[in-house]
Amino acid sequence: MGKSCKDCLNRGKCCERFWLKYMKGRHVGRGKDRAWVLEWLRERKLPFYPRNRRYGVWCFGCLWLARDRRCEYYGKRPAVCKDVKVGSMPYCKFAARTRKG
Ligand code: SF4
Ligand code: SF4
DSSP: OOOOOOTTTTTEEEEEEEHHEETTEEETTTTHHHHHHHHHHHHTTTEEEEEEEEETTTEEEETTBBBTSSSGGOOOOOOOOTTTTTTTSTHHHHHHHHHHO
């Protein structure tokens, strides 16, 4: 979550369902099975899990997303989460409209 997430009326949506890319924008696990993806996540100690795959691309969820829609271990969140900018994901459009209004 970014620094203005407190304004978000869709809190945690970005952690509920997302896609991961690495090196040259390739999707993680594209064309790979669930076991491969789980191992990739385990090696990197990421708290994510593969939800489902569409057109060969995996969608992920996060085990640290708490019931109150906050990150349970915010201070220890992975670098990839720290890099997310508010408004950079499709779900953030709602938050952006909220801030303008
Ligand atoms: S959707 Fe955007 S504004 Fe809302 S919590 Fe996630 S990153 Fe923050
Ligand atoms: S580690 Fe925290 S910030 Fe990152 S996806 Fe999970 S709940 Fe969201």
